[in-house]
């Protein structure tokens with residue numbers, strides 16, 4: 001397992017009996033957790049800190065669990081652990097209060113020049129005139145990412161400090177945001193010009209890396225100050241340096257960097273040393289209380305797992321027990337892929353995961369007779385949130401799926417239908433799954449409906465329907481999904497754009513209207529010719545899909561919309 005706060009030198013190193021489970025603790029972990037482990041009869045080895053790499057993992061022939069006493073699992077090769085069947089657990093909530101309070105500390109420190117006041121006075125300089133600050137009460141705070149930390153910061157700022165709080169999180173529940181005193185906006189463009197302070201609380205994902213760069217800083221008030229107690233890289237550090245040097249913004253409070261500790265001469269160190277920056281060395285979770293919380297959290301899980309029980313916060317644990325696993329495993333994979341496809345394809349383009357969102361998950365055929373569908377339910381929640389939370393949503397499991405769904409305002413009804421295939425399907429599969437989502441917005445009580453269907457063949461999973469389009473592809477890797485008019489030349493145009501951006505196509509499929517949709521077009525009031533020409537182009541691609549590429553594809557002739565999905 002990982003972190004600890006006990007002195008490696010003083011730790012017991014007496015040889016354990018061959019049957020005593022051994023626990024390796026290559027990181028700081030507070031004594032409360034260590035006491036839990038040793039009182040459970042385990043032998044503790046405490047080497048110097050190290051990363052949990054693939055080779056370290058494979059050296060542990062009997063290794064069952066790796067624990068991270070915190071949220072981020074950046075120092076663990078989770079993929080390798082998963083491949084080797086090793087459970088990785090973390091503490092998703094133990095240091096939330098600490099991180100939120102540290103954000104408030106940096107907010108006040110940047111507003112009132114606290115560190116410079118202290119530094120200069122220690123040098124016997126009395127620089128009152130140079131250190132006039134600004135008040136935060138009545139000012140506007142922008143919060144990007146309204147998860148556990150972001151919401152806490154928002155509550156303190158609005159209820160405690162009297163700030164106006166404006167939030168941006170495409171996946172946040174509107175009701176929860178309102179309860180925290182946050183006015184939601186739909187884009188950074190809308191948020192940035194109005195804020196006096198900006199704080200980011202997203203995980204570091206492909207979609208949040210460099211979320212704020214030169215273009216964004218230029219849109220802010222020159223008096224604005226920005227904060228980062230999330231992860232280094234959400235602000236582009238070079239752009240932030242430039243924004244401070246050029247006076248596009250007034251200051252920054254930074255706890256996290258792209259390189260920790262930052263090396264001599266590096267951009268992160270220049271940022272930390274900048275006169276307009278208040279910096280701390282990743283102290284967000286460094287409180288006695290938080291270290292105790294995370295230590296107890298993960299050590300309890302380690303004890304439970306080694307006794308054969310279930311973790312409460314498994315980053316990668318198999319979602320089901322061994323006897324259920326064999327039967328459900330491919331469907332767990334299918335449902336998780338369907339959920340992830342839904343969020344990435346639909347939730348980002350047409351709607352967000354919010355309170356006004358209802359899902360219906362239908363099990364068809366043999367699958368309809370399964371009574372314990374908790375693993376499938378958990379797999380759907382995991383898939384839905386996987387692209388929008390820390391550690392890729394891997395901390396969702398059968399224990400916490402219901403709570404996470406509730407927190408996110410996701411309502412899921414499960415249905416069992418014994419006919420072997422969905423009624424819309426032209427092929428027959430022994431077992432299949434349909435996800436139907438209904439989003440109601442504003443006065444439109446009828447709502448929008450979206451459908452994804454899939455099936456399992458052997459151990460491989462397939463998507464057979466995306467809304468009105470009959471598809472048949474494996475949801476793996478990076479996919480581009482283009483909604484287009486199915487006319488000559490479209491494929492060639494798209495291929496040329498991809499070629500210009502150095503993107504390889506690994507497979508391609510044109511998904512036309514399914515029978516039901518074709519009938520509706522022919523019988524209905526829609527312009528038959530154009531209606532029948534709609535199709536989806538599904539491309540498996542290799543190479544980096546940039547926002548410029550997506551923009552170019554979106555503008556290509558005959559393309560109605562485009563999304564990128566990483567599965």
Ligand SMILES: NC(=O)c1ccc[n+]([C@@H]2O[C@H](COP(=O)([O-])OP(=O)(O)OC[C@H]3O[C@@H](n4cnc5c(N)ncnc54)[C@H](O)[C@@H]3O)[C@@H](O)[C@H]2O)c1
Nearest residue numbers: 099145146147148149169171201202203229230284285389
């Ligand atoms: N500095 C520290 O010591 C410290 C301590 C704890 C947590 N953290 C970090 O703080 C961050 C937030 O942690 P958390 O527990 O609140 O995570 P969380 O998963 O509870 O919340 C993250 C939120 O970000 C939102 N989000 C994802 N992509 C977004 C986007 N493109 N735009 C806007 N919002 C987006 C998600 O919907 C979610 O609501 C994480 O990066 C975590 O690692 C740092």
Ligand SMILES: O=C(O)[C@H](O)COP(=O)(O)O
Nearest residue numbers: 069070071072095285286
């Ligand atoms: O990932 C986390 O929990 C926080 O960033 C804190 O990390 P730390 O435990 O390394 O301080």
